[in-house]
Amino acid sequence: MEIRDLGRLDLNLLVALEALLEERSVSRAAERLYITQSAMSKTLGRLRELFDDQLFVRRGSGMVPTPRAEQIAASLPQVLQAVQAMVRPLNFDPATYDGQMNILMQGHMGVWFLPALMARLQEKSPGMRVRAFSRIEHAFDQLATGSLDFALQIERQQYPPDLDLTTLAFARPVLLARKGHPLHKLEAFTIEDLTQFPHLALLSTDISELSFHEGDAEAVLEFERRAPHHYETDDLQTALEIVRKTDCLFPAPPMFIEQFNLSRYISALPIPGIGDVSIKYVAVRHQRVIGSPAHDFFYQQIIELTAEIRARLGLPDLPTLREQKKLAY
Numbered sequence: 217m218e219i220r221d222l223g224r225l226d227l228n229l230l231v232a233l234e235a236l237l238e239e240r241s242v243s244r245a246a247e248r249l250y251i252t253q254s255a256m257s258k259t260l261g262r263l264r265e266l267f268d269d270q271l272f273v274r275r276g277s278g279m280v281p282t283p284r285a286e287q288i289a290a291s292l293p294q295v296l297q298a299v300q301a302m303v304r305p306l307n308f309d310p311a312t313y314d315g316q317m318n319i320l321m322q323g324h325m326g327v328w329f330l331p332a333l334m335a336r337l338q339e340k341s342p343g344m345r346v347r348a349f350s351r352i353e354h355a356f357d358q359l360a361t362g363s364l365d366f367a368l369q370i371e372r373q374q375y376p377p378d379l380d381l382t383t384l385a386f387a388r389p390v391l392l393a394r395k396g397h398p399l400h401k402l403e404a405f406t407i408e409d410l411t412q413f414p415h416l417a418l419l420s421t422d423i424s425e426l427s428f429h430e431g432d433a434e435a436v437l438e439f440e441r442r443a444p445h446h447y448e449t450d451d452l453q454t455a456l457e458i459v460r461k462t463d464c465l466f467p468a469p470p471m472f473i474e475q476f477n478l479s480r481y482i483s484a485l486p487i488p489g490i491g492d493v494s495i496k497y498v499a500v501r502h503q504r505v506i507g508s509p510a511h512d513f514f515y516q517q518i519i520e521l522t523a524e525i526r527a528r529l530g531l532p533d534l535p536t537l538r539e540q541k542k543l544a545y
Contacts, residue, residue: 227299229266232259234296236271237289240278308509310341317514318347320355320367324418324452324468325497329368332525336517344514351450359502365511366518367500380506382515384497384522390484392459392466399465399485406488414446416455416464456482469495497522 235245236256246256264271267288272279281289321329330348337344349364356376358364368384375381391410399405399413447464449455459466460481467487499518505511 225266226262229259229263230292230296232256233263233271233288234292236260236263236279237281237285237292240272240280242279308513310344310513312343313341313510313513314343315510316345316347317365317511318349318363320349320352320358320364320369322350322367322369325368326350327452329521329525332521333517336521340517341513344510359500360504362502362504365501365505366515368518369498369500371496371498375500378503380501380503382499382519384499384518385526386494386496387469388494389467389469389487389490391487392456392468392478392482393485394460394463395481395483397463397465397483400483404488410465410488414462414464416447416449416458416466418448418450418452418455 232245232249235248236242239245239248242256242260243253246253249256251259260272267284269284270282271285271288272281274280326348334346337346352358352364355364355367356379359367359379360376371381371383393399397413399409402409447458449458455466456478458464465485499515499522501511501515
C-alpha cells in the first residue's frame with residue numbers, strides 16, 4: 217500500500233480484524249465490539265477488499281483464517297499496541313527515565329556548570345545520559361533538527377524566531393592576571409597600558425556577535441580592537457596556566473577566581489573604559505521540545521541550578537521575570 221492509500225485505512229477495521237482473529241466467529245466478534253452481527257459482516261467485507269484476500273473461510277459453526285490472515289495475526293497486536301502507546305499521554309518518571317540529552321556549553325561554562333549538573337542528575341534521574349559539547353558547528357540548526365537539545369552560552373545579538381531563551385545570569389567581565397603582574401604597580405591603568413602585554417582568549421564566537429547587558433557595547437568592541445588577542449586556546453586549564461606563569465591578560469567572568477580557587481596566584485583586574493557592561497548568560501532551546509516531559513525536567517534542573525550558583529557566587533539577581541524568559545526575535 218502506498219502512503220497516499222493510507223487515507224482509506226480505518227483503524228476500526230484493524231480492531232475488528234483482531235477480534236475476528238481471536239473469536240473466529242462473526243457473531244462473537246460483534247458481541248465483543250458491541251455492534252450488530254450485520255455490521256460486523258459488512259466490516260469483514262471491507263477487510264477482504266482492503267487486503268484483497270478472503271481472510272476467513274467458513275468451517276462448521278466457526279471460521280478458519282487464511283495464510284494471509286495468519287500472517288497479519290503475527291504482527292497485528294504489536295501494531296495496535298504501538299498506536300495505543302502513541303496516543304496515550306506520556307508518563308515521565310525522572311527516577312526511571314532512560315534517555316539522553318545533548319547539550320552545548322560553550323567556552324568556560326561547562327567547567328563550572330557541568331559537574332554540579334551531573335551531581336544533581338545522579339540524585340534525581342540516574343538513568344539520564346548527557347552528552348556535552350564545548351563547541352559545535354551550526355548550533356542553531358542542530359537545535360532545530362534535534363541533534364542538539366539545549367545550548368548554554370553568552371547571549372548573541374540575533375537568534376532564529378523558533379528558539380526560546382531563558383536568562384540564567386549576569387556577570388561583569390574582568391581581566392585575570394598573575395599575582396605580581398606589572399599592572400599591580402599602577403594605581404590606575406588605561407587601555408593603552410593593557411596593550412603593552414599579550415592577551416589570551418578562549419576560542420569562541422567573535423565578540424562582535426555577542427549581546428551585552430547595560431553599559432556601552434561599543435566600548436567593549438573598542439577594547440577588543442585596541443587590545444587584540446595574541447594567543448588563543450580551546451582548553452580552559454591551559455589558559456589559566458598561561459596566565460599564572462606569564463604576563464598574559466585573560467578577559468574572563470569574575471566567578472573564575474572563586475570557582476577554581478585561583479586567588480592564591482591570580483587576581484581579577486577591572487577592564488578600563490567599558491563602564492558597567494555585563495555579560496548575559498542564556499539557556500537556549502527549540503520550541504519543538506517545549507512540552508516534552510523529559511526535556512522540561514532537564515531544563516528545570518538547569519534553571520534551578522543556575523539560581524543556586526548565582527546565590528553562591530554573589531552574582532546579580534535577575535531583574536524581572538519578564539527578562540528571565542522571552543522568545544527571541
